Amino acid sequence: MQKWMIRENTPTLTKKHWIMKKNIEQKLLSKNTNPTSMRILVYDFLEQQQTAMSLSEIESHFYKADRVTIYRTLKTFEEKGIVHSIQENTTVKYILCHDGCDENTHKDWHLHFYCKICKQTTCKEDFIIPQNGSQNYRIDELKLFGKGICENCIKESLQ
Numbered sequence: 001m002q003k004w005m006i007r008e009n010t011p012t013l014t015k016k017h018w019i020m021k022k023n024i025e026q027k028l029l030s031k032n033t034n035p036t037s038m039r040i041l042v043y044d045f046l047e048q049q050q051t052a053m054s055l056s057e058i059e060s061h062f063y064k065a066d067r068v069t070i071y072r073t074l075k076t077f078e079e080k081g082i083v084h085s086i087q088e089n090t091t092v093k094y095i096l097c098h099d100g101c102d103e104n105t106h107k108d109w110h111l112h113f114y115c116k117i118c119k120q121t122t123c124k125e126d127f128i129i130p131q132n133g134s135q136n137y138r139i140d141e142l143k144l145f146g147k148g149i150c151e152n153c154i155k156e157s158l159q
Ligand SMILES: [Zn+2]
Pocket: 081, 082, 083, 084, 097, 098, 101, 102, 105, 106, 107, 108
């Protein structure tokens, strides 16, 4: 991180933003993705989210960008192992992947959990799909989807 330190007299916000931008650029480059300004903005937004976001939710955050551009950005991110998508009835939601995913494989073999109360979808990484030892076949896609009540809503219902 030392590398991105800049002059003391730069306003804090700008400095913070600049470091953030550099970090995202590095992240995108490490996934073989050209860091265009749109991609940096979408990545920055997704990084701040605790839950999966639909295209409409992402779109409403960027009032100046059009839906097609955001959609293309998400599709590129998905191809490059930056985000994974979760299909929910008629909606697709997107959430960032870990470093283990790349353009060849996604390794998001965990439960995706939809809360019936707050309607948020989250990754439950303590719930991982068991791996088999067989090398006779290759799984490219595997989905595990659950519905219920999330930890926050359970806590609230007990109060
Ligand atoms: Zn992934």
